[in-house]
Amino acid sequence: MEQLGYYPGCTLETTGREFDMTTRITCQQLGIELVEIPDWNCCGASSAHELNNYLAISLAARNLAIAEQKLALDVVIPCAACFNRLKVAQKALLNKAYSEFVFEGRTKVYDLLRFLAQPRYKKRLKHQVGKSLKGLKAVAYYGCLLTRPPEVTDHPHPENPTEMDEILKILGVDCLFWSYKTDCCGASLTVGRVDVVHQLVKKLYDHALEVGAECIVTACPLCHANLDLRQKEINEKFNKNYYLPIFYFTELMVLAMDINDTEVWARGHLVDPIPLLKEKGLC
């Protein structure tokens, strides 16, 4: 087992519980032991940078300093927003700003998706797939902060990321091409301006359906919450009848690894994915 630092972030302990659960199972199956950063704090997410620059950096920087000093491991982060904030902080610390946090740059920061899309894990994944998800038509949705801006995320293809598509294809998923994989869902406005969110999310549903998708796969707990929790409201508001289950890519990995706890993670979804999975003979 190789060891890796783990920063779950607040969302993965509450609304994104299924993401946390399936991330832990996936990593264990792929031979990665996750070690949670001791006494980690909230990174400030979408709020701190809008109100105060110092808070935006230092809340995230504290976690990095702990990871490097106490764990001396690289860190993997499932939440796209947390990942982005910790990367911003990492770059600020390397520029020798914010000297109150001791950080020399030995600890690297990865987002979970791109970490697992490295060749060695894809190879291991191929051996782990016990139940092909063949016939499940899906679109991979990356959202904003995993890839943008590339100066922060170091992503080589911010306009057309392909990691999730590659992983889903290994699982046997019929991963469809669409042009909206990095269009924003408006998560940071989900409380203050839900009307804007409804329009953005509806557009994503429409374009996913247009290419023939039966579900949307995400890699971010904020995207997931936004797309899953708001579907009922959007149906009522626009007089539609959308049924699009929203999966985390790790959930589908666990499903394809034939680990029998689908009921457990599926219970967390507002849009129940079980009918779709039953129809496909996957549970």
Next chain:
Amino acid sequence: MFTADFLKEVNQHSGEKVQLCFQCFKCSLGCPVSFAMDYLPHQLLRMVQMGLKDRVLHSHTIWVCAACETCTTRCPNHIDIARVIDTLRQMAIKQGKPAEKPIVAFHKAFLNSVRRHGKLNEWELMAEYKLRSTRFLDDLWLIPEMWKRKKLFLRIRGVHKKSEIKKIFKKAKAWNN
């Protein structure tokens, strides 16, 4: 009304050079929330160049920006537009008249909860947001749905070393005025 050193002020706070914008529209064309804006991003930058401080700081645009970083990623002159908008938000709050009060209420409630515990508490966030925004009925239907799915907990999570979080917030100073 024209404010002579507005551009200089924005550049200083953001570390960007807003005068480099030559109005190519790329930011506005890629912006997913442009439909909800009163000025498009390229117009906003032009208004900063022209020193139209009041109009910029009272605009809805700076608050409905979803911070998705598409504009920053695509700007041919490498202006970090999302960062410029963060700066404008902070200036608007200092001035005391943000155009989208509920959005500001959300951010303040979020950070207040983090200040108290070091981690976000969803109940506290919702309660403080409702008090600040007076939108008491927003998303009420979601509470039983999320409770049923074990996505909300009564237990308050927090960090052990609260003093370190307190120190960070003390040093950050003006964010809640």
